[in-house]
Amino acid sequence: MHGGGGGWGTIRSFTRDRSAARRRLAPGTTRRIVSFARPYAGFVGTLTVLLAVDAAAGAVTPLIFREIINEGVLGKDSGLVVRMALVVAGIAILTGALGLVERYCGARIGEGLIFDMRSRVFAHIQRMPLAFFTRTQTGALVSRLNNDVLGAQQAFTSTLSNVVSNLLTAVFTLSAMFVLSWQITLVSLVMLPLFLLPARWLGRKLQAITRESYDLNAQMNAMLTERLGVSGALLVKLFGRHEVEDEAFGQRAARVRDIGVTQAMYSRVFFTALMLVASLSVALVYGWGGVQAVAGALSVGTLVALTAYLTRLYGPLTALSNVHVDIMTALVSFERVFEVLDLEPLVKNLPGARDLPAEVPASIEFDRVSFEYPRAAEVSLASLETVAVLDQTVSTQVLHEVSVRAEAGQLVALVGQSGAGKTTMTHLVTRMYDVTAGAVRVGGIDVRDLTLESLRDAIGVVTQDPHMFHDTIRANLLYAKPDATEDELVEALRAAQIWTLVASLADGLDTVVGERGYRLSGGEKQRLAIARLLLKAPRIVVLDEATAHLDSESEAAVQKALATALAGRTSLVIAHRLSTVRDADLIVVLDEGRIAERGTHEQLLAAGGLYAELYRTQFRPQAEAQGTL
Template sequence: MSAEEESAFDVYRDRVDRPLYRLFTEYGLDKWPWLVLGMSANVVARGASLLPPLVLGIAIDAAFTGNEPYTLPFVPAAWLPTTAPDEAQFWFSVWLIVGAFVVTAALTWVYGVAANNFAHRVMHDVRTDSYAKMQDLSMAFFDDKQTGEVMSVLNNDATNLERFLDDALQNSVRLGVMLLGIGIVLFDANAQLAAVTLVVVPGMILFTYWFMKAVEPRYAAQREAVADLNTRLENALGGIQLVKTTGTEAYETDRVRDTSHDYFRKTLAMLRLNYVYRPGMELFAGIAFATTFLVGGLWIVTGTAPGPLTGELTAGTFVTFLFLTQRFVTPLAEVSNIVSQYENAKASCERVFGLQDIPRDVTEVEDPVELGDVEGDVEYDHVDFAYEADGETVLRDVDFEVAPGETVALVGPTGAGKSTLLKLLLRLYDVTGGAVRVDGHDVREVSLRSLRESVGYVSQDTYLFDGTVGENIRYGRFDADDDEVVEAAKAAEAHEFVSNLPDGYDTRIGERGVKLSGGQRQRLSIARVVLQDPDVLVLDEATSAVDTETEMLIQRSLDRLAEDRTTFVIAHRLSTVKDADEVLVLEGGAVVERGGHEELLRADGLYAKLWGVQAGEIESLPEEFVERARRRQAETLAGTGPSTDD
């Protein structure tokens, strides 16, 4: 991806510095008791696990052969059975070994509980903070990014961090303790043989450094491939109806196959390095064990120190060396897993903080105005707007004012900027020139909460959550009682069809309301705004998903709803807006005509042409038509008439 093609998310992700350090400082410090408890328990547990082979070697030389005194490193002789009979030394060794295993098991459990608490608490905070940050971003971010990629950050990347904090930290501490502890024990027992055993460690360090440098970009590429795959799957599943109705299953399968194969290739490229690294580390560890066995074995068998080595080596010390050398074979071989989890977490951390570092385009001033009882005076003062700072201007010098209680209709061809214009009122985007004011207050100086509580918005793209009918109507007014919900549904002409659902207002409607028709979904979204009882009403193609008869029923309710509040209406069906106080005609992002319905018809401009194409000289429909529409709707609900929704 070229620099010109990078989105804000990509740019800020590339700028993240020391991502894992930042993870610990921003999310780990306040949870330090869990981390300290876990790490301490892990250190002691790993140290205790080194005791059995050490005690075994000492017991062989002292209790079994009697060739050496019974001593333990860093333990005063007065605490040990140095002058006791061999049997006492044997039983002391047994209980010491049993105690070491018990301590190891108990503290490993403590570590597991503490480490998991730490890791999952961090993951929880990262995920919720990232989601909160995502919600603070303007709609421009979501215009640019795919849902699947955002989901990958919130789910896959957060989970990768949890695995790193849990598994990788555990293994890293175990490896560090094992190497340090084994080194101390071996050098205390026989420094010369210890040097032979650990001679491979510098080679392991250099080999690990090469691996980390080589694998890092491959992990970053793999995380990108995961996001692409999530996006492709989310799009394919979200559009499953379109796929089926167009018979394009094979095409979508090919697209998923291509994206999945890209993920496969990038994953395999990363794994190829693991296939080299892990066996290489096992080879180094094996060389250390074999060298120890060779040199120590010759030393025992011949009774003479081989080569430049000097002194004596007892059988017990040799056994301790063999056991402890074998003990660090497995941890060293697992370094590949630690490095893999580290690089994976680093890539995920960059994506998480890349998301969190994106600056908010829509921000609040330090002491914002709280809108109270809104009168409903709305002014667009020479407004310009472009989706990007240096991008094409999509709204140009839009200037008009709406008095409280007035209804203004916005009409014009598709792409004229009608929906974008009204989204500026809600600050889903911010103007790039001019100002939008409510009751004289620039909306940029008003708190977002009070602004959006005062403006009710019904979009042409109806969205319902997976839940019950009642929960969806209540969304945004969670404290509303059942009677208020029912009244709102009645006002939106939704009560009758809801009452005929299997469980009425407790009927679950599925993801995005898939169990309802388009008209039913739209009426529920209107009921939701009715319940909100806003001071300013925005209807963006609010009846686009219903037929003419149902539209008439809803329109009557919307007319009643709009009586005492400022209302903006966007509609392609001009018959629904001809009674508006003023009609604004947009074309190419500018207001090209304005006035009442009759005035615009007489002007014989764009509005007159649109009206002529759509409706000609159609007059208002009579009351009998409305009553007939109600009867047909009732017949449909009772199953005795045709559907009138779609």
């Protein structure tokens, strides 16, 4: 689903999205940028002043050269030559010191903006609904946190400093040149348009190539991320596709190589053209100015100063000719960050939401609940998806007027075929999604009227494929209860029937479980997840096929541990293996989003309906083997 073909779609979507943004920025973008920069106004002001002083100091140096030649060398005043040389050295030291302070101010602005924006975006994304993560590509989100944030940061570091520095340098340099000789200054600028027009085209071309290089690198990195992960590496090995993967990666890497060569050549052509025009201008000034110096109309020192100024002029003027491209690129990066921040979470704390009272019995009630998954445009962005077009019309209704009540302390089992809506019901209890119609109540209170924090603190969930962070067993357990003691960790592991294994490991609780827990077997990872649940000790427990990966012996041990742990707690259990829910207080049979049957195990078997059919189908092979069927 997120493979190579999808990656191409994302690259095209990214490029279209970015191009559209360059054509028309969203209203208010500039104002929001200023709001991000406001905390660093002092550093921005200081940086601007330092750049002005630096540009002025650079503009003074050629005038000192003029004095050294005219008054010192030609005037045979060695003392003046020494004094002027010391002034040049002092200016060099001052410029170096200014450069250090400028770098500090720029770093404080840039790194501060990166921290602020990344923190805002990360915190916002963490609060997005589950539907957001089921649609968006992880790589696209990471790109917003990295590439686009860095692009936005450049607006206040390299772009700001370059614009101010180049503008002031050009102004000071041209002013000094006009004062020295306005005639030679005008002549020296004759060749500038001959360079600036091609330079503008070349600059845009170079930037387009740079953007394409970023896209190709992103595509190659996306492939690396997928193929070098444990799941991707396992799939490649199981299908024996090493040669195909080598060829596919080689093609992507070759395109990165080729675009790199093209980028290098364009850059070199740009630099060579700049140096050529600057050299021709210097030659022109030396030719005409030299003739005037020989005729006595211009001093030698003034001629040297003019040529020195000229070498300082073309770089800033060329950079300023393409500055709008750099500014627009930075603005687009800001807008892409704002695009994520403006996507409102569908599930959030409502005004007046309150905590779930500790004294309220933890009952669960589904009151005529209907649910359909939100449309793509409600939860995602085209630029974050594999396919850039968000479907505005298609939605799937999963539940139809479902009414179920689990009293406090009861164990209610949800059974049915895959896709019947079982997991969706558990997601509604934890408010991963909100109901389309009806209400879900915990302790008699609509979950939409409760704070998300208190609701999820009261519920513990073990899924069919529990996630483990690439960290130690201890860290994965402490995620449920950060202040847990060593004894509590050990007790939870004992109750989940996995302490013996953990104790036998060389590093014990400090053993790293690997990416997604792949260093553990399926059963070991499941029992570790159950230990994490037991450590949390929630009032409500949701088990989504929590024993699916356990062998018979481990399943029996864990079921015993769960029976003790779940005593007095409300439990909602999804089970395909019907043997695990025989003792449930209530079994609810779902069929295509509707309740087909409800009752105890014995009642449902006696009714001879869908549950009985599922039960017979599941246990027929065992009965036939035992000769009881």
